[in-house]
Amino acid sequence: MSDLLPFTRLDHFAATKQPGDAALQVITPQDFAAARTEICQWPGYKPTPLISLASLATRIGVGAVLYKDEGPRFGLGSFKALGGSYAALRVLQREISARLGHEVKLADIRKGKYRAEAAKVTLVSATDGNHGRSLAWGCQRFGAPCRIYIHAEVSAGRAAAMRDLGAEVIRIDGDYDASVLFAKQDAAENGWFVVSDTSWQGYSEPPRDVMAGYGVMVQEICDELKQPPSHVFLQGGVGGLAAGVAAGLRQHWGAQAPRVVIVEPALAACLIASGRAGRSTNFAIKEETLMAGLSCGEPSPMAWQILSEEAADFLTIPDSLVAPSVRLLARPLPGDPSVEAGESAVAGLAALIAACADPALAQQLGLASDSRVLLIGSEGVTDPEIFGRIMAGSDVA
Ligand SMILES: Cc1ncc(COP(=O)(O)O)c(C=O)c1O
Incomplete structure (x- = not known):
């Protein structure tokens, strides 16, 4: 007791x-x-x-x-530093490999060999703070643009931490699940890539x-x-x-x-x-x-x-x-x-x-x-x- x-x-x-x-x-x-x-x-x-x-x-x-x-x-x-940033690197690997027509190595992306290619792959996600921070950190290191969707209740301090890592932070009305939907729709309309920590039908690799x-x-x-x-x-x-x-x-x-x-x-x-x-x-x-x-x-x-x-x-x-x-x-x-x-x-x-x-x-x-x-x-x-x-x-x- x-x-x-x-x-x-x-x-x-x-x-x-x-x-x-x-x-x-x-x-x-x-x-x-x-x-x-x-x-x-x-x-x-x-x-x-x-x-x-x-x-x-x-x-x-x-x-x-x-x-x-x-x-x-x-x-x-x-x-979360372990998850979003690694998934970001893997999305870049798949996308850059597809665009160049040959398999590129994670280490080469990490070392900046494909910086010009990475700069053309925008990564997006919804977050309540920590996943987005991890993704923003990964994008900053690997040279990819990053857009993070946050809901109404995510604290200003957590939003600032993601902006400090170079991410564009978009605050939406509604809750976490609404922000996930928003990120998905924006990505689909603009040819961006969602790096989510949650799966759905047909979406499992990240x-x-x-x-x-x-x-x-x-x-x-x-x-x-x-x-x-x-x-x-x-x-x-x-x-x-x-x-x-x-x-x-x-x-x-x-x-x-x-x-x-x-x-x-x-x-x-x-x-x-x-x-x-x-x-x-x-x-x-x-x-x-x-x-x-x-x-x-x-x-x-x-x-x-x-x-x-x-x-x-x-x-x-x-x-x-x-x-x-x-x-x-x-x-x-x-x-x-x-x-x-x-x-x-x-x-x-x-x-x-x-x-x-x-x-x-x-x-x-x-x-x-x-x-x-x-x-x-x-x-x-x-x-x-x-x-x-x-x-x-x-x-x-
Ligand atoms: C500090 C912290 N603990 C636990 C969790 C829960 O992780 P999951 O959403 O994968 O269940 C989160 C998710 O954002 C988190 O930020």
């Missing part, structure tokens, strides 16, 4: 996992390996820290809490590359751990992070892979709705969650293919847990290191603490004193103004 966060009963759905091998087929070991080979050569590449929160683990009654801190990733603030890029993070975790975690709590937006990590862990640890627990904001809970329905299902967002990166009403079908087989449990958390969790990480229990994290990063942590404070739920999730729980701290302080307000005591963005 713990009194670290206000007591909250979480919505829980225990899934009946579909049998299958999507974790090996949707993103193959070769897809992960190709992404790793490329990304690990980028300037500034360095594994991010895997932090043990031992005092917290003791306090909530589990054996270990391991927090993969993606804040320092390539100086971009989130794990989202697969995005998830393959996330595999770098998984490899780093597996390299550090001698034994598999018992659980991994994965926060979900469209599900790409969760699916990429779940597939990577399954490929690495096989039957010993950790139990996958999906965590979403109650305000944007399309994955738990899909779990309950037994198929990919949309969720009508009525109010924007503070967890901007998780504010998605429509699962990525490719991600759902993996999660329908890999996810054992789905949880939702109320926004009221977010700010106290950010503060708890930054001002930790004695003995634990301080971590500065953004609002979407703490969803897994918040759900774990709340679940451990509810004995019935902890039991349903198989959480016990020997559990070793992996959390993905998916972003650092991606919006300093919001972080400042939270640290000053505010519980709303």
Whole structure:
């Protein structure tokens, strides 16, 4: 039991996992390996820290809490740096190869050999911040024009971060899903290329590359751990992070892979709705969650293919847990290191603490004193103004 966060009963759905091998087929070991080979050569590449929160683990009654801190990733603030930028490079590879009539190498595009060709390939995407920042960063490095569509609620700070990387940022009325539609339509009308982290019928290569890029993070975790975690709590937006990590862990640890627990904001809970329905299902967002990166009403079908087989449990958390969790990480229990994290990063942590404070739920999730729980701290302080307000005591963005 713990009194670290206000007591909250979480919505829980225990899934009946579909049998299958999507974790090996949707993103193959070769897809992960190709992404790793490329990304690990980028300037500034360095594994991010895997932090043990031992005092917290003791306090909530589990054996270990391991927090993969993606804040320092390539100086971009989130794990998304691994996905959009790699997918951008792969789109450029396919398009430049087609235009020149021969296969060009990723490394040659990266080194600027095809800069003139890249300058003619405009890449676009919708984003709630972090994916767009990754894409803008990739376009800047590879020499391609970049257009980013953001919805009404994306903070000014996150928009500015993308403009600073040379992207043209277009703010539309409506929510995230509306911005995805807008990006698609504009691209179709202008001959631009969408680099999305979510798939749809007939569109699968960029989202697969995005998830393959996330595999770098998984490899780093597996390299550090001698034994598999018992659980991994994965926060979900469209599900790409969760699916990429779940597939990577399954490929690495096989039957010993950790139990996958999906965590979403109650305000944007399309994955738990899909779990309950037994198929990919949309969720009508009525109010924007503070967890901007998780504010998605429509699962990525490719991600759902993996999660329908890999996810054992789905949880939702109320926004009221977010700010106290950010503060708890930054001002930790004695003995634990301080971590500065953004609002979407703490969803897994918040759900774990709340679940451990509810004995019935902890039991349903198989959480016990020997559990070793992996959390993905998916972003650092991606919006300093919001972080400042939270640290000053505010519980709303
Ligand atoms: C910080 C952060 N965490 C988690 C996610 C969720 O990722 P996905 O949409 O792939 O589920 C996002 C997505 O933007 C994010 O920015």
